[in-house]
Amino acid sequence: MLNVLLRRLVQAALTVFVVITLVFLLFSVIPGTYASSLQADKRDVSAEVLERIEAELGLNDPLPQRFGRYMAGLVQGDLGTSYATKRPVADMLAGRIWASFRLACGAILFAVCIGLPLGFFAAMRRGTWLDTATMSLAVSGLSIPAFWAGLVLMYLFSLKLHWLPTFGYGSGGLRHLILPAITLGIAPMALLARTTRAAVLETLNADFIRTARSKGMSEQRLVLRHLARNAFVLVLTTIGLQFGSMLGGSVVIEKLFAWPGVGSLLIDSVGLRDLPAVQGAILVIVLFFLLINTLVDLAYLVVDPRIRYR
Amino acid sequence: MTETVLDVRDLAISLCDGPTPVAAVEGVNFSINRGEVFGLVGESGCGKSLCALALAGLLKAPMAISGGQILLEGRDLATLPPREMRHLRGNKVSMIFQEPMTALNPLMTVGDQIGEMFVLHRGLTARAARMKAIEALEQVQVSSPERRINAYPHQLSGGMRQRVMIAIALACDPALLIADEPTTALDVTIQAEIVELVLDLCRARGTAVMMISHDLGLVARICNRVAVMYAGQIVEQRSAGDIFTAPAHPYTRGLVDALPRLGRRLERGQERLTEIGGVVPAIRDFPQGCRFAPRCGRVTPECRAAPVSMTDLNKGGRVRCLHHV
Ligand SMILES: Nc1ncnc2c1ncn2[C@@H]1O[C@H](COP(=O)(O)OP(=O)(O)OP(=O)(O)O)[C@@H](O)[C@H]1O
Numbered sequence: 001m002l003n004v005l006l007r008r009l010v011q012a013a014l015t016v017f018v019v020i021t022l023v024f025l026l027f028s029v030i031p032g033t034y035a036s037s038l039q040a041d042k043r044d045v046s047a048e049v050l051e052r053i054e055a056e057l058g059l060n061d062p063l064p065q066r067f068g069r070y071m072a073g074l075v076q077g078d079l080g081t082s083y084a085t086k087r088p089v090a091d092m093l094a095g096r097i098w099a100s101f102r103l104a105c106g107a108i109l110f111a112v113c114i115g116l117p118l119g120f121f122a123a124m125r126r127g128t129w130l131d132t133a134t135m136s137l138a139v140s141g142l143s144i145p146a147f148w149a150g151l152v153l154m155y156l157f158s159l160k161l162h163w164l165p166t167f168g169y170g171s172g173g174l175r176h177l178i179l180p181a182i183t184l185g186i187a188p189m190a191l192l193a194r195t196t197r198a199a200v201l202e203t204l205n206a207d208f209i210r211t212a213r214s215k216g217m218s219e220q221r222l223v224l225r226h227l228a229r230n231a232f233v234l235v236l237t238t239i240g241l242q243f244g245s246m247l248g249g250s251v252v253i254e255k256l257f258a259w260p261g262v263g264s265l266l267i268d269s270v271g272l273r274d275l276p277a278v279q280g281a282i283l284v285i286v287l288f289f290l291l292i293n294t295l296v297d298l299a300y301l302v303v304d305p306r307i308r309y310r
Numbered sequence: 311m312t313e314t315v316l317d318v319r320d321l322a323i324s325l326c327d328g329p330t331p332v333a334a335v336e337g338v339n340f341s342i343n344r345g346e347v348f349g350l351v352g353e354s355g356c357g358k359s360l361c362a363l364a365l366a367g368l369l370k371a372p373m374a375i376s377g378g379q380i381l382l383e384g385r386d387l388a389t390l391p392p393r394e395m396r397h398l399r400g401n402k403v404s405m406i407f408q409e410p411m412t413a414l415n416p417l418m419t420v421g422d423q424i425g426e427m428f429v430l431h432r433g434l435t436a437r438a439a440r441m442k443a444i445e446a447l448e449q450v451q452v453s454s455p456e457r458r459i460n461a462y463p464h465q466l467s468g469g470m471r472q473r474v475m476i477a478i479a480l481a482c483d484p485a486l487l488i489a490d491e492p493t494t495a496l497d498v499t500i501q502a503e504i505v506e507l508v509l510d511l512c513r514a515r516g517t518a519v520m521m522i523s524h525d526l527g528l529v530a531r532i533c534n535r536v537a538v539m540y541a542g543q544i545v546e547q548r549s550a551g552d553i554f555t556a557p558a559h560p561y562t563r564g565l566v567d568a569l570p571r572l573g574r575r576l577e578r579g580q581e582r583l584t585e586i587g588g589v590v591p592a593i594r595d596f597p598q599g600c601r602f603a604p605r606c607g608r609v610t611p612e613c614r615a616a617p618v619s620m621t622d623l624n625k626g627g628r629v630r631c632l633h634h635v
């Protein structure tokens with residue numbers, strides 16, 4: 001148990017190192033620097049000033065030196081200072097993590113609450129029109145680009161029906177959360193519906209379900225006590241993976257809905273070539289993924305006795 | 311006075327996935343008396359499991375009962391509404407399966423899985439059911455049942471799991487236990503133990519057993535009467551002693567000859583035990599006439615002409631063959 005967590009920790013450190021290094025290297029090969037992004041902004045900055053800025057930020061130092069500096073800071077828990085805002089990256093992230101987390105939770109809640117029942121009923125009524133309809137819906141949900149779905153939802157529910165705000169964070173209430181959360185949750189919902197259907201069908205064919213039938217129980221008891229939990233165990237990994245990758249997946253959606261999360265920060269900072277901010281945002285996204293995966297592993301310990309003793 | 315527990319009349323089971331149903335099992339007639347051990351043997355794929363599942367009301371689409379009656383203590387299970395069938399299942403007729411490794415719910419303790427029977431059919435509380443489950447485990451000779459009750463199936467060996475299955479099946483003292491090859495998947499060393507256990511417990515309860523097996527030797531040893539199935543039909547039905555010493559159907563004869571027996575020497579010139587050549591036909595390819603004709607050494611043109619029906623034998627029993635011994 002402790003062993004597992006320790007191994008997870010080492011794994012996480014390695015993953016973070018690899019990702020950070022990759023971003024560093026990527027930034028050194030893509031054209032443009034923070035300074036040139038200022039110029040591209042058509043602000044009248046003289047070449048002299050640009051050079052001074054670059055020197056101040058240490059952008060002229062050789063790559064290994066810059067990398068070493070950043071890593072040394074990171075190990076001490078210092079995420080550096082944003083080139084653009086001159087504020088500590090940690091401070092900038094602090095407020096945004098909560099916003100992104102709310103969005104991810106809303107989206108996974110939507111995906112689970114809709115996707116699981118859909119998949120379940122499709123499986124129980126397999127071969128009927130309900131099954132066909134549900135699965136066609138699921139395929140559409142997976143193939144529609146999320147930002148387009150977001151635009152449609154925006155148009156329908158805020159511009160036409162005036163039920164919900166178009167975009168923005170509001171004062172942190174639920175009303176602003178609904179549309180972006182649904183937009184972000186559509187693809188995971190569709191995937192979950194499919195996985196759940198497959199899991200339920202697989203479980204229905206299991207020998208122990210035949211045994212349960214041979215005991216003479218009601219269909220309801222069979223589903224609740226024997227089918228549901230076993231099928232859920234098969235779906236749990238998918239839920240975890242979808243939830244874990246949600247921060248990364250929300251980048252475009254956050255931008256679309258002007259949601260002040262980690263994703264918007266990432267996009268803005270890439271545009272500005274603001275490397276410390278980009279690194280910080282990516283770090284959050286990666287750590288969230290690793291954290292959720294660990295939580296899923298722990299959840300398995302609770303729901304599946306076969307794992308406890310391994 | 312013998313009392314009939316199960317009376318199967320003209321049972322037919324069909325595969326209903328195409329425009330016309332295909333009969334996988336047909337014309338099956340037999341009856342089992344209270345407390346009797348009845349054997350059903352035949353090669354793989356001849357319809358034994360289908361019969362067993364039909365008796366327990368467990369056939370799954372696209373397989374369905376397409377004719378006949380299954381009278382359990384006088385009530386016809388073939389036409390019983392699902393709700394009533396549910397009350398009989400596990401209560402009056404129970405089943406144990408071939409695969410103990412996968413037959414139990416992996417996420418439930420064996421105690422809960424046994425106790426469930428008492429909750430379902432005896433209306434006990436979870437607590438009382440647990441006590442009964444401990445008793446039931448004890449009866450199937452699982453050591454330290456108070457502790458094992460909390461075990462999950464993966465913590466038990468195959469033989470242990472089959473014991474748990476037996477405890478479940480016999481929890482409510484059913485009138486009939488259907489055992490579908492209960493030992494085929496087990497280690498040879500514990501097969502005999504499991505069979506003995508089933509027989510002992512059923513004898514004590516007056517439960518009739520339908521023992522399904524590939525193994526004619528086993529069946530002949532433990533059963534009162536035996537039915538031999540081939541390609542969806544019963545081809546011979548005799549007392550266990552007769553079927554072994556004087557098989558009437560060429561197929562049964564083949565099964566007997568294929569048995570290795572203590573004290574039986576290979577005849578001069580015979581290199582190995584005889585096997586029956588060929589395989590059981592698939593259900594869509596059943597021959598017109600006698601279904602065994604393509605593999606039979608004694609076949610004549612009239613065998614292939616028309617379906618053969620069961621005839622009574624002078625020495626007792628019935629056989630489906632024009633040229634029986
Ligand atoms: N759901 C199904 N769909 C199509 N064919 C089936 C189905 N179930 C059984 N069959 C066929 O019916 C025949 C009888 O099957 P059954 O399982 O009763 O054989 P068996 O005598 O129990 O064999 P074994 O000794 O291998 O258990 C086989 O030919 C099998 O292929």
Ligand SMILES: [Mg+2]
Pocket residue numbers: 358359360490
């Ligand atoms: Mg079988």
